[in-house]
Amino acid sequence: MTEDLYHDIILDHYRAPRNRAPELENADVRVHHNNPLCGDELDLRLRVDNGEVPVIDAVVYDGEGCSISMASASAMTEAVIGRELSDAEDLARDFRAMMHGEPVGREDDLLDGIAFSGVAKFPVRVKCALLGWMALRDAIATFEQGADSNRVTHEETPL
Amino acid sequence: MLDVTTLRKDFPVLERQVHGRPLVYLDSAATSQTPQQVLDAVDGYYTRYCANVHRGVHALAEEATAAFEHARGRVAQFLRADVRGVVFTKNATEAFNLIAYSWVPSNMGPGDVLLVTQMEHHANLVPWQLVQQQVGFDIEYVPVTGDGRLDLDVFDEIVGRGKVKLLAVTAMSNVVGTINPVASMAERVRAVRDDAVVVVDGAQSVPHMPTDMAALGADFLCASGHKMLGPTGVGVLAARPELLERMPPFLGGGEMIADVTMQGSTFNEVPYKFEAGTPPIAEAIGLGAAVDYLDGLGMDNVRAHEERLIGACIAALTGIDGVTVHGPHDPAVRGAAMSFAIDGLHPHDIGTIMDREGVAVRAGHHCAKPLVRSLGAVATTRASFYVYNTADDVAALARGIEITKEFFGGRMVR
Numbered sequence: 247m248t249e250d251l252y253h254d255i256i257l258d259h260y261r262a263p264r265n266r267a268p269e270l271e272n273a274d275v276r277v278h279h280n281n282p283l284c285g286d287e288l289d290l291r292l293r294v295d296n297g298e299v300p301v302i303d304a305v306v307y308d309g310e311g312c313s314i315s316m317a318s319a320s321a322m323t324e325a326v327i328g329r330e331l332s333d334a335e336d337l338a339r340d341f342r343a344m345m346h347g348e349p350v351g352r353e354d355d356l357l358d359g360i361a362f363s364g365v366a367k368f369p370v371r372v373k374c375a376l377l378g379w380m381a382l383r384d385a386i387a388t389f390e391q392g393a394d395s396n397r398v399t400h401e402e403t404p405l
Numbered sequence: 406m407l408d409v410t411t412l413r414k415d416f417p418v419l420e421r422q423v424h425g426r427p428l429v430y431l432d433s434a435a436t437s438q439t440p441q442q443v444l445d446a447v448d449g450y451y452t453r454y455c456a457n458v459h460r461g462v463h464a465l466a467e468e469a470t471a472a473f474e475h476a477r478g479r480v481a482q483f484l485r486a487d488v489r490g491v492v493f494t495k496n497a498t499e500a501f502n503l504i505a506y507s508w509v510p511s512n513m514g515p516g517d518v519l520l521v522t523q524m525e526h527h528a529n530l531v532p533w534q535l536v537q538q539q540v541g542f543d544i545e546y547v548p549v550t551g552d553g554r555l556d557l558d559v560f561d562e563i564v565g566r567g568k569v570k571l572l573a574v575t576a577m578s579n580v581v582g583t584i585n586p587v588a589s590m591a592e593r594v595r596a597v598r599d600d601a602v603v604v605v606d607g608a609q610s611v612p613h614m615p616t617d618m619a620a621l622g623a624d625f626l627c628a629s630g631h632k633m634l635g636p637t638g639v640g641v642l643a644a645r646p647e648l649l650e651r652m653p654p655f656l657g658g659g660e661m662i663a664d665v666t667m668q669g670s671t672f673n674e675v676p677y678k679f680e681a682g683t684p685p686i687a688e689a690i691g692l693g694a695a696v697d698y699l700d701g702l703g704m705d706n707v708r709a710h711e712e713r714l715i716g717a718c719i720a721a722l723t724g725i726d727g728v729t730v731h732g733p734h735d736p737a738v739r740g741a742a743m744s745f746a747i748d749g750l751h752p753h754d755i756g757t758i759m760d761r762e763g764v765a766v767r768a769g770h771h772c773a774k775p776l777v778r779s780l781g782a783v784a785t786t787r788a789s790f791y792v793y794n795t796a797d798d799v800a801a802l803a804r805g806i807e808i809t810k811e812f813f814g815g816r817m818v819r
Binding site for chain 2: 251252257260261282283284285310311312313314371374
C-alpha cells in the first residue's frame, strides 16, 4: 500500500525536481500558499505569453514540504507549461477529481501527474498532492484579475 | 526494576501486527495502551453492576457508586491529593477549561498577569486566551531556550514585577520531554504574591513519574486517563478543596445541585459541584484500575525504566548521521517523549515509512505550536516510550530511521 503513495515517479520528482527555482525572470505573478497545520510552504511564479490566447510560458515553484507536495508541484509544472490558461485550469480540475477518486478524463495530459492517483487512498495526504495545483489555479486567477501577487493559507484538518 | 517481558503479556494489543510486522508502539505520549486489568474493570461494571451513581437505592446503584468513589480515592492517593478536591472530567483539556471559566473570572482582572510558558500544550494555552477576551488580564510567556528548557531568568524577571496571579506550567513537555522545576517556580511565584495560584499540567508527568501535589506546589493539577493506561473519556482535576469551595460551578445540570426551584438553585458540595450530569462512570472505574496497575509496578520503577530507555534511545539516534534530537539530552532531566528531525525530510514522510515498518510514531506539531516553532520547525517526529517498551523497540526505531533515510535517499541537495 505504501508503494501506491510513494510511486517511483513521485520519488523521482522529489529527488530530481523539475522547474524548481526561487526566481523567474519577468514573472507576471507570484503566489504563496501555505498549510500551517502540516507546515507546507509553496511559492509559485508564473510567466504568461499574453498573445491572442494567453499561454503559460513558464512556471516555477519553490518551498518546503513533504515529498508528496513537492513532487506533485514538480510534475504539475511539466504538465502545464505551453498550455493555454483555460486549458491548464481544466487540467487542474481533472487532477482534483482524480484526488477525490473520480474518473480522469485527461489521463495522458497529466503526464507524470497520473502517478499521484494512488494518493487518493491516503485522505490525509490528498491536500499535499493538491497544493501545487491549487497554487497554479490561484496564480492564473490572480493574473486574470490584473494583480501580480497573492497569499493563501489553507486550513485543513490537523494530522 | 520492571519485568517488562511479563508485563507485556497484560497488553493484548502488543500481540498484533501492523503491515505484516510486529507492532512497535512509540506513541504513548498521545495515548497509552490498555492492560487487561483495566479492560476487566470496565467490563465488570457493564456486565455486573451497570447503574447510575449517587442516585437510587438499589443494589446495583450502590455498587456502582462505591466503585466510582473508590476510584476517586485511588486517584487521590496516586496524586497525593485531597479526595475532596478530585474532580472527574472528560479529559485534561476540560480540567483546564474548568479552571479558566470558573476560577479566573472571579479572581483575575485588568493588571493581573497570567503566566504560561512557550512549552505548553494548546490545552494549557487556548482556554486562557479565550477567557482573557472576557476578563481582560494580561498573558505573558516564559520563553524556551535552544536546548528545550524554560528560560528561568526571564521567568524570574516577569515574576519579580509582582503581577503574576496565576502560573500555568507543564511538569513535563509532551514534545521534548523536559521536566520543569515546577516546585521552585511555584515557590517563587508565591513568595512574590501570596494570593497567586499555580496550575500544573500533569498530563505527561503523572503517567511517568511519582506525583505529590503538595510537593509540586500545585493548587490545581490536571491529568488525563488515557495517557496513564486508563480508558479514554476520563480526565482529572485535582485541586485544593478550599479553592473549589469558593469557585462558581462550571457546568450546570443534574448531580451538581443541592436544591433546584423555579427561582434558582443551590449547589452540591465539592467535588460533586463540578460533576454535572452522569459522569464517566466506567471510565473512572477503569482509571482506578490503571492506578492500581501503576502502583503495582511502582512509579519509581516506571521512571527508572524510562530513564534507561530514553538514555539508550538518545545515544542511538545521535549516532545516526543527519539526525537531530530536540530538547535536553541528559535523561535525568527529561521524560521519555522525544522529538527528532532527519535532515531534509518532512515528518509526515518519516511517519509514513516508519508505519510501514510497524513502528508507530507521531508526526506533526503535537498541539504545541509555539514550542515547535521555537525549535525552528513546523512539525517534528516524536517517539515516546512507556512501561511496555524495550531496548528492542529503541533498535526498531533506529533501524526505521535508517530505512527512511535510504528510501528517500539520493534527493538532490539544493
